[in-house]
Amino acid sequence: xxxxxxxxxxxxxxxxxxxxxxxxxxxxxxxxxxxxxxxxxxxxxxxxxxxxxxxxxxxxxxxxxxxxxxxxxxxxxxxxxxxxxxxxxxxxxxxxxxxxxxxxxxxxxxxxxxxxxxxxxxxxxxxxxxxxxxxxxxxxxxxxxxxxxxxxxxxxxxxxxxxxxxxxxxxxxxxxxxxxxxxxxxxxxxxxxxxxxxxxxxxxxxxxxxxxxxxxxxxxxxxxxxxxxxxxxxxxxxxxxxxxxxxxxxxxxxxxxxxxxxxxxxxxxxxxxxxxxxxxxxxxxxxxxxxxxxxxxxxxxxxxxxxxxxxxxxxxxxxxxxxxxxxxxxxxxxxxxxxxxxxxxxxxxxxxxxxxxxxxxxxxxxxxxxxxxxxxxxxxxxxxxxxxxxxxxxxxxxxxxxxxxxxxxxxxxxxxxxxxxxxxxxxxxxxxxxxxxxxxxxxxxxxxxxxxxxxxxxxxxxxxxxxxxxx
Amino acid sequence: xxxxxxxxxxxxxxxxxxxxxxxxxxxxxxxxxxxxxxxxxxxxxxxxxxxxxxxxxxxxxxxxxxxxxxxxxxxxxxxxxxxxxxxxxxxxxxxxxxxxxxxxxxxxxxxxxxxxxxxxxxxxxxxxxxxxxxxxxxxxxxxxxxxxxxxxxxxxxxxxxxxxxxxxxxxxxxxxxxxxxxxxxxxxxxxxxxxxxxxxxxxxxxxxxxxxxxxxxxxxxxxxxxxxxxxxxxxxxxxxxxxxxxxxxxxxxxxxxxxxxxxxxxxxxxxxxxxxxxxxxxxxxxxxxxxxxxxxxxxxxxxxxxxxxxxxxxxxxxxxxxxxxxxxxxxxxxxxxxxxxxxxxxxxxxxxxxxxxxxxxxxxxxxxxxxxxxxxxxxxxxxxxxxxxxxxxxxxxxxxxxxxxxxxxxxxxxxxxxxxxxxxxxxxxxxxxxxxxxxxxxx
Ligand SMILES: Cc1cc2nc3c(=O)[nH]c(=O)nc-3n(C[C@H](O)[C@H](O)[C@H](O)COP(=O)(O)OP(=O)(O)OC[C@H]3O[C@@H](n4cnc5c(N)ncnc54)[C@H](O)[C@@H]3O)c2cc1C
Ligand code: SF4
Ligand code: SF4
Numbered sequence: 001x002x003x004x005x006x007x008x009x010x011x012x013x014x015x016x017x018x019x020x021x022x023x024x025x026x027x028x029x030x031x032x033x034x035x036x037x038x039x040x041x042x043x044x045x046x047x048x049x050x051x052x053x054x055x056x057x058x059x060x061x062x063x064x065x066x067x068x069x070x071x072x073x074x075x076x077x078x079x080x081x082x083x084x085x086x087x088x089x090x091x092x093x094x095x096x097x098x099x100x101x102x103x104x105x106x107x108x109x110x111x112x113x114x115x116x117x118x119x120x121x122x123x124x125x126x127x128x129x130x131x132x133x134x135x136x137x138x139x140x141x142x143x144x145x146x147x148x149x150x151x152x153x154x155x156x157x158x159x160x161x162x163x164x165x166x167x168x169x170x171x172x173x174x175x176x177x178x179x180x181x182x183x184x185x186x187x188x189x190x191x192x193x194x195x196x197x198x199x200x201x202x203x204x205x206x207x208x209x210x211x212x213x214x215x216x217x218x219x220x221x222x223x224x225x226x227x228x229x230x231x232x233x234x235x236x237x238x239x240x241x242x243x244x245x246x247x248x249x250x251x252x253x254x255x256x257x258x259x260x261x262x263x264x265x266x267x268x269x270x271x272x273x274x275x276x277x278x279x280x281x282x283x284x285x286x287x288x289x290x291x292x293x294x295x296x297x298x299x300x301x302x303x304x305x306x307x308x309x310x311x312x313x314x315x316x317x318x319x320x321x322x323x324x325x326x327x328x329x330x331x332x333x334x335x336x337x338x339x340x341x342x343x344x345x346x347x348x349x350x351x352x353x354x355x356x357x358x359x360x361x362x363x364x365x366x367x368x369x370x371x372x373x374x375x376x377x378x379x380x381x382x383x384x385x386x387x388x389x390x391x392x393x394x395x396x397x398x399x400x401x402x403x404x405x406x407x408x409x410x411x412x413x414x415x416x417x418x419x420x421x422x423x424x425x426x427x428x429x430x431x432x433x434x435x436x437x438x439x440x441x442x443x444x445x446x447x448x449x450x451x452x453x454x455x456x457x458x459x460x461x462x463x464x465x466x467x468x469x470x471x
Numbered sequence: 472x473x474x475x476x477x478x479x480x481x482x483x484x485x486x487x488x489x490x491x492x493x494x495x496x497x498x499x500x501x502x503x504x505x506x507x508x509x510x511x512x513x514x515x516x517x518x519x520x521x522x523x524x525x526x527x528x529x530x531x532x533x534x535x536x537x538x539x540x541x542x543x544x545x546x547x548x549x550x551x552x553x554x555x556x557x558x559x560x561x562x563x564x565x566x567x568x569x570x571x572x573x574x575x576x577x578x579x580x581x582x583x584x585x586x587x588x589x590x591x592x593x594x595x596x597x598x599x600x601x602x603x604x605x606x607x608x609x610x611x612x613x614x615x616x617x618x619x620x621x622x623x624x625x626x627x628x629x630x631x632x633x634x635x636x637x638x639x640x641x642x643x644x645x646x647x648x649x650x651x652x653x654x655x656x657x658x659x660x661x662x663x664x665x666x667x668x669x670x671x672x673x674x675x676x677x678x679x680x681x682x683x684x685x686x687x688x689x690x691x692x693x694x695x696x697x698x699x700x701x702x703x704x705x706x707x708x709x710x711x712x713x714x715x716x717x718x719x720x721x722x723x724x725x726x727x728x729x730x731x732x733x734x735x736x737x738x739x740x741x742x743x744x745x746x747x748x749x750x751x752x753x754x755x756x757x758x759x760x761x762x763x764x765x766x767x768x769x770x771x772x773x774x775x776x777x778x779x780x781x782x783x784x785x786x787x788x789x790x791x792x793x794x795x796x797x798x799x800x801x802x803x804x805x806x807x808x809x810x811x812x813x814x815x816x817x818x819x820x821x822x823x824x825x826x827x828x829x830x831x832x833x834x835x836x837x838x839x840x841x842x843x844x845x846x847x848x849x850x851x852x853x854x855x856x857x858x859x860x861x862x863x864x865x866x867x868x869x870x871x872x873x874x875x876x877x878x879x880x881x882x883x884x885x886x887x888x889x890x891x892x893x894x895x896x897x898x899x900x901x902x903x904x905x906x907x908x909x910x911x912x913x914x
Binding site for chain 1: 491494495497498499500501503504513514515516517519522525526529534535536538540541543544558559560561
């Protein structure tokens with residue numbers, strides 16, 4: 001609970017209407033898209049500009065009040081769950097596209113702009129912002145940058161990090177810094193831009209971002225390859241890449257996922273297939289044509305029983321849109337869907353898929369798998385019920401084993417969803433104790449009072465963290 | 472809210488909410504961009520579908536207490552179910568909303584006026600065709616007797632909120648009492664080939680205030696080759712009751728309707744009001760815990776079909792249809808689209824009319840803010856939403872806005888009047904429009 005004096009200070013900064021403390025509002029910001037995590041904040045504040053953000057942070061720093069910056073709350077690692085209470089900071093007033101610079105090919109935005117809006121607006125002038133997380137029509141750019149989100153086009157175009165050129169950031173002491181800029185080259189000091197990207201709101205608050213744009217690809221083709229077993233699909237992925245073709249999108253869905261997606265989207269997906277690859281290539285027409293032919297051939301050689309190219313743009317759009325709904329659609333089957341994003345080097349995809357199947361069997365769980373196969377980024381999703389304590393324990397064990405397997409194959413515990421609270425217990429598997437120590441020191445240097453999204457990624461003082469159960 | 476009342480509401484939430492359905496929400500947020508109240512409140516999570524579900528669950532779990540803010544969140548919901556259509560997890564938000572309203576309003580001590588209004592209308596008027604006639608008859612007397620002119624002139628209407636005053640101007644002229652009492656009960660096809668035998672759900676508001684539209688509906692069905700049964704003992708569908716927390720009353724009405732239609736052996740039961748239709752298809756769910764009625768209710772629900780849908784099925788859009796040259800746009804009825812997945816058919820019919828240039832308006836499927844009695848109880852939000860709607864409508868340069876539900880129709884008329892556009896724009900129900908087109912082409 002915040003005392004009256006502090007609340008009054010916030011009123012002075014942003015005016016009363018932008019500070020809410022009623023219980024209903026607090027509850028509405030007590031969760032994000034991560035199942036099983038929920039915790040109440042003490043206030044929800046919506047600043048209108050960078051200076052107001054800085055003033056709020058200064059008050060919080062003075063009184064050691066936690067701040068949780070929040071986009072649309074669609075992250076999947078409990079990154080915006082206010083586990084330590086404090087203030088949830090919203091960017092609903094800071095949601096403007098400030099500039100599209102067609103000469104330097106950049107766009108400058110405030111953190112509250114929706115990812116899809118950026119995509120749409122730059123396309124209008126023939127430009128392209130490639131990162132397209134499955135959640136892009138609702139996620140905000142501030143959230144994307146802070147999670148370093150990927151998307152369906154990651155294989156060819158990289159992830160959010162590859163497009164962030166400059167940032168304006170409010171630090172824990174209230175200082176405002178600007179990093180990078182519209183520069184293709186810049187080695188003036190440490191690369192603070194990269195440090196902030198993916199820092200999950202723990203090092204600073206992003207109040208503005210300059211993003212890189214590229215020319216819009218001339219054409220695009222979408223293809224669906226069907227398989228009667230998972231391995232053949234995974235082997236096709238390796239074969240395509242080994243043959244020096246980099247498709248824009250190379251997505252994998254297993255049968256269970258396919259079925260629920262079809263159930264929602266009703267676009268006639270081939271639910272008889274055990275696995276499908278959704279493949280997209282873009283670029284100059286000749287190249288797209290040539291690549292698609294080669295890809296089709298490789299898929300067939302590796303066991304696809306059917307390969308078909310979307311006939312119209314609408315059909316192609318329906319396919320990718322349907323893929324975006326995979327995660328949410330899976331929850332039709334069971335009340336709780338717990339999803340991970342273990343990632344391995346591309347060449348190990350087939351191994352990883354096989355291991356996931358084995359682990360699911362061992363713990364008698366239903367695990368559906370889909371994901372960005374081309375990136376080696378899989379989303380094994382466990383369908384369960386948070387109310388069954390015993391089963392949840394098995395889920396925990398299974399995922400721990402999946403993570404270990406991923407590391408063993410040279411992979412990571414999370415490819416794009418972030419650590420947050422959810423994967424905090426596993427971080428050491430990937431970065432080791434020394435790695436965590438370095439991160440802790442960086443955090444301490446930038447945020448000595450531990451007010452910025454505390455309790456996320458790692459705990460400041462090492463201790464075993466347990467799950468905050470919802471029910 | 473006092474302590475006792477809070478306890479009552481919380482208890483009611485525990486009893487009435489479908490917890491499995493609440494658990495189905497993964498909080499993915501996919502519904503946020505489609506929710507009109509989330510948009511119009513400047514992205515307030517409390518007024519979003521995901522937030523509302525969290526509040527309902529929070530009440531059941533005992534994480535929060537009932538409060539004015541919770542009630543405001545549930546009240547401000549339009550019940551448009553746009554969130555339901557886009558939800559990949561298949562959360563049945565409409566049902567959750569009804570349960571929540573039921574929980575709040577059955578346990579809540581409302582202000583005297585609210586309660587009076589609610590009961591006076593929902594319990595004592597809508598269910599009884601006779602009284603509906605009486606009420607609309609009064610309205611008619613008021614319109615015809617000169618009292619209307621008098622009231623306008625003397626400014627009595629000024630005492631009402633602004634939009635109610637405009638509403639008063641756009642209400643349709645009510646038919647004569649005698650006409651309303653003499654309704655047909657059985658009609659034969661008007662073409663040689665009989666295509667289907669259907670029953671017509673005439674609806675309470677539709678069969679009184681919008682009687683000509685009902686006549687046009689049966690006429691269209693006859694032209695499409697249908698034999699029509701109109702059971703005399705049918706009554707109000709109960710949607711208004713269900714949506715505003717009077718679920719028990721809604722169940723009683725449902726049972727009477729099921730009985731009324733059971734005898735008529737028909738292929739379909741046709742409706743011409745999206746709002747009624749969406750509620751009729753839910754009878755199965757409404758009576759799911761009643762073993763005596765459940766199967767009968769499901770059988771009833773399975774037969775419900777919107778007039779536009781049956782017309783397309785019978786290829787009516789391939790018959791000659793013609794109107795004077797004009798630009799036309801269509802405003803989806805939320806309950807027709809989100810409750811009955813009917814949105815292609817009305818557009819197909821309109822595009823088939825010679826002389827009509829169909830222009831889709833932006834966000835045509837976003838709620839117009841009418842939402843049953845919403846525009847009376849949540850006037851401010853309703854008008855804010857309507858303003859947005861009218862802006863989009865104007866951009867299409869349409870002469871005619873077509874709708875498929877009486878509430879939407881009145882709201883569109885209200886919008887036109889408020890914007891001072893009554894010279895250049897009109898709002899019509901799709902069946903009136905279609906009948907005119909058919910009769911003009913087949914003179
Ligand atoms: C159905 C579904 C599909 C998804 N698909 C993908 C996918 O394909 N790829 C992918 O990578 N992710 C995906 N995600 C995860 C999620 O959408 C992304 O992590 C997204 O970037 C989160 O954006 P947001 O606006 O919701 O941010 P939030 O969830 O609100 O916040 C995310 C993090 O950013 C921090 N933050 C937010 N704004 C700021 C700011 N201005 N300054 C500092 N820190 C800030 C928060 O504190 C938090 O740590 C998916 C999620 C769902 C529900
Ligand atoms: S789209 Fe469905 S599952 Fe997702 S938050 Fe909305 S209601 Fe919940
Ligand atoms: S029914 Fe309509 S207003 Fe209510 S939560 Fe759903 S989308 Fe929003």
